Amino acid sequence: MNTSLRWGLGILSLLVLMAILPPPIDPVEQVDPAASLHRPPGTLLHQLELEDGRALLVDRLVVRGRDVEILHRGQIRTLPRASITNLNPDGSTTQSRRFLLGSDRFGRDIWSRMMVGARVSLLIAILAMALASTLGTLIGVIAGTSGPRLDNLLMRGVDAAMAFPSLFLVLGLAAIFQPSTAQVILLLGCTGWMGTARLARGELLSLKDQDFVVASRSLGQRRSIIVLRHMLPNALNPLMVNATLMIGSVILAEASLSFFGLGVQAPTPSWGNMVSEGRTATHLVWWSAFFPGLAIAVTVVAFNLLAEGLRQSLDPRTQSTRSP
């Protein structure tokens, strides 16, 4: 196992852990937003449940006899002890909120939202990649194994699709369809297959005249068998590396789409729409845009490392000096 592969897998397993563990704080619910918005990373707030059903988030609380002194929204106030329902005998509360990476403008925990965002982003990326890879491989195989006429036609189609700056296309389509999360997957999958198609076609064309293919053809094997059993397995390595690389770019595409408000819709958190929300704040609350964006970057780096590692370990001839 080489270094790239080890690092890629390491970071990715942490990300998967982040995605499957339950978030410590409800990522959508807003509790006392006026008291908890835009809090810096590491802030600890105590949650007081009042008799009338309201909940207060306070910075500090001190029990003085029958009263409780609290620091709430920057002011010191006193509440009767009996009005608070979740106070322990020793004067601490049963509930508290720690904003590990700060809170956003609705007082929601950024770390918890990032955990749910990891689920959304990884799920979309992997499914969209699977769709794009399948489509691309299918079209590439058809182009690479059929006659020159169909090949030419398909490749001109690929050229046309690639001439579109993909983000223009995706943005335009998203605006027209107003997609749900499932449709975002469909959209990204259906606009990302071209590179794979070119790669698959090239691989198959290079395999077409190799001895083992000629041999099986001369043995009278059916063409579908030759393609599926003999040619495709030999083209699998570059396609796998390509698919892994594609996950990174799909994550970036989804993030851009959500950043523009056309992908995953609020209140469902995704890293892209979190950066977008954080952008409306000022530099004094830098954490609300910084951490979700960092998560995107780290994830894409992880997948790129994984792809690089796969490429190195699958192809023993690779020289490290020629890596892209």
Add this chain to the structure above:
Amino acid sequence: MARFLARRIASAFVLLLIVLSVAFFFTRLLPGSPAARSSMTSRLTPEQIEILRSSYGLDRPAVEQYFTWLGNIFFRWDWGPSFSYRQPAAQVLRQALPNTLLLGLATLIIQYALGLVLGVLTAHTAGGRVDNVLRGLSLSVFSIPSFWLATLAIFLFHERWHLLPAGGMASPGSTQVPLGERWLDLFHHLILPASVLGLLGGVMIAQYLRNNLVEVLDQDFIRTARSLGFSKKRILWHHALRNALSPLVQLLGLSLPTLLNGVLVIEVVFGWPGVGQVLFSACSARDYPLILATTAYGAILVIVGSLLSDLLQRFVDPRVRLEASP
């Protein structure tokens, strides 16, 4: 040369035709008419919608609409009306296009200047520490979302340090000042968006150039030059770089869609009034003719750009020029 040019332009034209047709049928195949999906529909009676539909020719068969639309584009450069700007779409884009070209050009200059310097530097010290740092950096730069970097840049350089403006192309009231100051103001506004995008692309170009240079430096003619006693610097800049440059020009054509994607994002984040900004506001307003026109403009930019970079490559690399077929 003329034959190459004619063939290249003809194929670009066919490509453009395919792109336009696909885009057209994509928007027309959707359920419901544009009028029914437009934001003002709730205030209109069915009769009024019918009148609207026929005034835009939307009640005709799709094929007829398609040829009318194509004819208008090719003979009059008429892309239809923009609902949200209340202007012809072509006019909206004519105002936005120079701004996008300016930002794109500035980005390209920064990208290639940065790429050239860093690329030569790292090829010079291939395998060394600078080289390794840059390789790690290029991997992470490749993974940074541009809108995030742009947001952070605005936070730091604009909001915190008040060094550079970050929004639009001109300061308020700048129409009253002399032309020289207005240019300076424009330049100030250009620095931040172009640098963010230039940095992202530049590191990638540096990495690409480095790999090419390392390969070229391994060849026989370099060894000959070295044995003739040329200095290492001279060999690198004169002999190797010229040979490594041709793929770089090719990269220019191939990277245009990526550049345009980047410009689109950066324009929206920085409020730069270009084609990307137009697309974004057209998307928000669901202004279909304008979405269609902007997307097509994007494709045209890419097609024209790659045609130009092909020509440039023939100019830079005599080997390509001498080949019988392009």
